Amino acid sequence: MNLLLIRLIIFAVLFFAGLKLYRMYREWKLERQELLEDDERQEGNQMVRCTWCKVHVPENEALREKEEWFCCSAHRDKYLEEQKSE
Structure with missing residues (x-):
């Protein structure tokens, strides 16, 4: 036991x-x-500068349009409108 x-x-x-x-x-x-x-x-989070406001944002969060970087869609749209008027 x-x-x-x-x-x-x-x-x-x-x-x-x-x-x-x-x-x-x-x-x-x-x-x-x-x-x-x-x-x-x-x-891989390289910083890029917004073409409109010059603020730096991570590349994976930024928007790209015609070889230019933007922090938001509003700044992208403003920049594109400005380019059309010129």
Whole structure:
């Protein structure tokens, strides 16, 4: 009977140790994934200047029209109207 109890205790300790290691691994993996996503967001975000108001915005958020960059559609439209009148 003592041998069965000892085996049960050893099994329980190993089970909880394995569970703790799995949780630590999963947490490490999530942290690493968040760091990689942050790096991907920061890469390739070159700044461009709005032709109308001269404000710098990230390239992935800017609008492009005829080799010109704009921060919003309103500034793009104003610039295009100004170009037509000239």
